Amino acid sequence: MPVRHPLFKLALRLGLPLGLSGALISTALQASPPAHAQSHQHHGGGGGHGQELRSDVELLVVLAQMQGHLLVAQELIQQRNFSAAEAHVGHPVDELYGAVAPLLRARRVPPFLPSLEALRQQVRLNPTAPATRQKLLAAQRAIGQAEQAAVPAAVRNQPATQRAVVRALTAAASDEYAAAVAEGRVVETIEYQDARGFLLEAQRLLGNTATPQPGALQTVRAMLRAFPNAQPPQRAVLSPEQLKRLQAQL
Template sequence: MNEKRKVWLAVGAALVGSSTLQADELKVTAHEHHSMSIIAPFEGGGEGEGEGSGAVDLRINDSAYLAQLGLIRGHLYVGKKLYDQGHLAMAKTHMKHPEDELYTALVPAFQARNVAGFEAELTALANAVNDEQGDAAVNNAYDGLVAAITAAEQIPQKSVKSVLMSLSTMLLTAAAEYDIGVKQGTVVNVHEFQDAYGFTQMAKARINELTATQRAGNTAAIEEVNEILAKLPELWPTITPSGEVEGDSGPLYGAAARIELATLN
């Protein structure tokens, strides 16, 4: 999938604010995003130019910022999982470089938020995998990168609403990826199928990063979102599929919509 489209999908749900939005509407919106002109999300902060385009400022929009970091996490997570399973060629395709558009869009946000980026850590992991430096090097590089991303996220300093909305955005993006990866029950694009898996797993994991203080003031919403995530069906019987799979993107779109509604109650 074109990385600029991923950038748009990563921030697009941050613009969605209607309490009447349903899963079908989310699905239409996601497909419309594929044809939009992309305005770099850190440029300006108002309306973008081009048909249907807009801009979200990652320097100040916490939900979009966290979603963008979540997509990077998802790429790396599935890449590491593929590596651990011995699928080296596939793993290499998911390893992000600092020049990648997903990371590049975050650089001004890191500067504005006074947090360190993770360019060196991304490079170290990409080199460890691509140069086949061995398990110890890959594991060390991955652990260091995850720690650096966690430091950049600053989850304890974010509002619970921003964190939960980032999960909605990540699932919306995962649904759009699943639509690209699976057509009429047949896997036609393994890479996008894998991306959808990584984004979903990272959305599920992120809610566990909320602190006790954050949870204490938002118990009902967090419990509702936990239940939504727990009820997601298993859409990935394997991350290296061929042929037919059972499942479609509908549950992902539905979960994204329900999580958004949970943040508005």
């Protein structure tokens, strides 16, 4: 598995190449800027959890990535692939929460890290117990509650905001898929599953919008054809280039 910066999946720092290029995020934000969101560059501090998010869209994307990890973890739990599920319930704790914590504190949003940690411990120690589903649902609710508390509904529900979040999620999925596929084969299972989770969350978001976006939903579903199951096929259904071309339609 390639060694990657802890914030590879964030790719939210404008101008910083953390896997998903800053150019892609900049394009998403510039093409459809929400009125309340302000994008910033922060040049101080080191890597990892020291890098803070500053805008509504950045925060919403990271929270959506958390939900994507939990969606694919849920599938893996149902398939009794508990070791893989543990990896995905761990990503929000290890890679993502530290990036949102400063902004949550600044906005007086109650922390939800304990819910994420409790889920990881449950999957690690006793994944077949009924408590696993309960803690998964609790973690998903906690992320959703943080989203509602941190970002005003008037901003969250703007079509421009929703488009920007979906573009960032699908661009991250495209990058993950490119890292997963080599010579027509899926060689990195975790990256494949990351991409699937992000697309599942993008599909869920588009399905819940007050303003229907059928074209975007159709495109995300077309991208999901590359991911027939949480377990990757031996041969890639779509090439990374094909997936990227689909994503560019959003």
